[in-house]
Amino acid sequence: MASRPQSKFARLADAEFQQDLRRLAADAHAEPVNQPTAVTERYDIAVLAAS
Numbered sequence: 001m002a003s004r005p006q007s008k009f010a011r012l013a014d015a016e017f018q019q020d021l022r023r024l025a026a027d028a029h030a031e032p033v034n035q036p037t038a039v040t041e042r043y044d045i046a047v048l049a050a051s
Contacts, residue, residue: 009017031037 012020
């Protein structure tokens with residue numbers, strides 16, 4: 001995520017992107033290890049393979 005592999009993150013200014021990464025890390029560290037919160041987000045994807 002830190003390298004913005006998904007195009008929707010490319011629209012953020014660098015400072016905003018870095019700030020949000022810090023917020024994400026703080027949230028992850030604050031979550032109890034024995035009670036993880038499920039992350040559910042729907043993405044439409046296509047998987048192609050050579051045959």
